[in-house]
Amino acid sequence: MKIPVPLLVLSAGLILLAGCGKKSDAPSSGAASTTPSTVKIGYLVKQPEEPWFQFEWKGATAASKQYGFELVKLGVPDGEKVMTAIDSLVAGGAQGFVICTPDVRLGPAIVARAKLKGLKVITVDDQFVSADGKFMTDVPYLGMSASKIGAAQGQALYAEMTRRQWPVSETAVCAITFEELDTARERTDGSINALKAAGFPADRIFKAPQKTTDVPGSLDAANILLTQHPEVKRWLVLGMNDTAVLGAIRATEGRGFTAENVIGVGINGTDCIDELRKASPTGFYGSMLVSAPQEGFKTSELLYHWIKDGVAPPLDTRTTGILITRENFEAVLKKEGILE
Numbered sequence: 228m229k230i231p232v233p234l235l236v237l238s239a240g241l242i243l244l245a246g247c248g249k250k251s252d253a254p255s256s257g258a259a260s261t262t263p264s265t266v267k268i269g270y271l272v273k274q275p276e277e278p279w280f281q282f283e284w285k286g287a288t289a290a291s292k293q294y295g296f297e298l299v300k301l302g303v304p305d306g307e308k309v310m311t312a313i314d315s316l317v318a319g320g321a322q323g324f325v326i327c328t329p330d331v332r333l334g335p336a337i338v339a340r341a342k343l344k345g346l347k348v349i350t351v352d353d354q355f356v357s358a359d360g361k362f363m364t365d366v367p368y369l370g371m372s373a374s375k376i377g378a379a380q381g382q383a384l385y386a387e388m389t390r391r392q393w394p395v396s397e398t399a400v401c402a403i404t405f406e407e408l409d410t411a412r413e414r415t416d417g418s419i420n421a422l423k424a425a426g427f428p429a430d431r432i433f434k435a436p437q438k439t440t441d442v443p444g445s446l447d448a449a450n451i452l453l454t455q456h457p458e459v460k461r462w463l464v465l466g467m468n469d470t471a472v473l474g475a476i477r478a479t480e481g482r483g484f485t486a487e488n489v490i491g492v493g494i495n496g497t498d499c500i501d502e503l504r505k506a507s508p509t510g511f512y513g514s515m516l517v518s519a520p521q522e523g524f525k526t527s528e529l530l531y532h533w534i535k536d537g538v539a540p541p542l543d544t545r546t547t548g549i550l551i552t553r554e555n556f557e558a559v560l561k562k563e564g565i566l567e
Contacts, residue, residue: 296527304329325349400462
């Protein structure tokens, strides 16, 4: 039986249309859907047990509720887990992620993997570093101004020392350092430079390098310095974050120093809450608060609009801090949403 020519043409056309439809439905290799109704974002942090990152996650969660996207929170303490997390996000349908990397030198590898998988990436807190040791300024970054926050720390230390009328001849600076990390070095250098600019003698500022970026590492570094300078009667303590300063405070306490002859100022304002709540004051005087919830919210918000609306975020966004002490930390942290 012969089939009329018009019917053959119609059938061929329907087959071609069906083939085109199937081809357009197939996802491209490595790329996730960017349909607004299915926006999914990862938030990767290097130390998920730390209060700072928990509060960043809290801010990111608030953003996910406000904008209606799905948030995946992952801890990535080493490079292998970073790469595994990226693959997991792709498999789960995510379109991008925010990350505080466990090692800034992983930046090129993270960016390459993200591009291969079709993911957008924003860095938070610690900026990626390229193979030549320079910051990767082509990757969106949000974090505190390390040098400015450090300068504010140094100014706060000098102001409190002046208020207490401490003799400079009896006072010295214990600067807990971790110069392998650019952000840490910028903070402590900023603090030291501010102290010098205020008139504190450079030859009474002593660096104590920590081998690990935790309380034990800081405590060990401070103990070595305290042993080397038994003549010092009063100490100003600075470091890249609250943890660095807290370890040094524990070391001074072990040598018989108290809140009367030690002034420590940290950075972050989230890892020192229990310290500031202690019934009796310690040498930990205060901290330069940078809002972790706001950083979590803002980075997630920027990434959401990048995915949904195609609006690329600024390449460099900086935050600043305010001094919190035993007298004002409750009110400030409640306002920031860190405390209920």
